[in-house]
Amino acid sequence: MIIGVPKEVLNNENRVGMTPAGVYTLVQKGHKVLIQSNAGVGSGFTDEEYIEVGGRIIDTSEEVYKSSDMIVKVKEPQDHEVDMMKEGQILFAYLHLAAIPNLTQRLMDKKVVAIAYETVQLEDGSLPLLIPMSEVAGRIAVMIGGNLLSKAQGGKGVLVSGVPGVKPAKVTILGAGTVGINAAKIAVGLGADVTILNKSPGKLKYIEDIYGSRIKTLILNELTLADAIKDTDLFIGGILIPGARAPKLVKEYMVKSMKPGSVIVDVAIDQGGCVETITHPTSHDNPTYVKHGVIHYSVPNMPGAYAKTSTYALTNVTLPYVVKLVEDGLLETLKKDISLRKGVNVMNGKCTCEGLAKSLDLEYTDINTMI
Helix, strand or coil: CEEEECCCCCCCCCCCCCCHHHHHHHHHCCCEEEEECCCCHHHCCCHHHHHHCCCEEECCHHHHHHHCCEEECCCCCCHHHHHHCCCCCEEEECCCHHHCHHHHHHHHHHCCEEEEHHHCCCCCCCCCCCHHHHHHHHHHHHHHHHHHCCHHHCCCCCCCCCECCECCCEEEEECCCHHHHHHHHHHHHHCCEEEEEECCHHHHHHHHHHHHHHEEEEECCHHHHHHHHHCCCEEEECCCCCCCCCCCCECHHHHHHCCCCCEEEEHHHHHCCCECCCCCCCCCCCCEEEECCEEEECCCCHHHHHHHHHHHHHHHHHHHHHHHHHHHCHHHHHHHCHHHHHHEEEECCEECCHHHHHHHCCCECCHHHCC
16 A cells, blocks of 8 residues: 655644654555655654655655555645545544534545544543543643743733742643643642543542542533633633534633633634634644633644654554554455544545534434445
């Protein structure tokens, strides 16, 4: 099989779909890997490193898409990239299609096989290809939020850790999934006053067992969220429903209750955001805007700022699935691997992800009837 790795085109997206080590693994198994020139530079990988392990450097993205049976990348394709795709081509990437209805329809029209990293799901409900990027995003959310709290950035001028004799910042985290737990880990490590809200008491019990009284835990409902958010300095949204749009749990009146200079970091923006006042995704070049006196940060590719770490972490988990696909072929792999089957969002012009179909009001086709 021929695997293509194009250069990412989103603003400040420095990750790349595969490390040289990943390319080496595929080449050793007898497959061809085409890497667009300079695709790995943002993550610290030169064209020469890919050539040394048997990869082929291609000058243009057009040639990569034209010549490849499968495209392995990081973020969802942009319009001009979709133009280059062909029927039956496998696309393996983060897609977050529930927030991008036009892209969903275009991929269906193109009749590509779109497998989303974020909806590959194991029997225990975990999302193995989303976890490493959620770990990165959760950890840097606290770092970014702490910087935005500085007066120079328009924030309150509150130091997350505080100092002896001065209270630390109040950090409120919505969701006790991978993002939330990793955000809490960093916030607690810095000495912040941390509160985490979640619907599942089991997750909260786990957090209390690990952190004891260092983290306050609350069952999530509108009243507890409204009460927690009004006095917070830094709010981090980490809600996820696999394949579906994130629910807007943080209402506008809650944001209005926050003090001027407070900060919201909505990690759920990939799936549309969990805050009503998050009106649009921002970028690393222009990451924030202010509404009701509150700083809003809604960059959808947060891990792209820490590209080397993120690319290694991503390839560690995606490569085994790529190997299965190239070794056994698409249909045979989907028959054998239930988790990968759940990752297929679009196939043969059909929407095969139930959560996506519900979010975009599309006809749902059970993939089991297609394989």
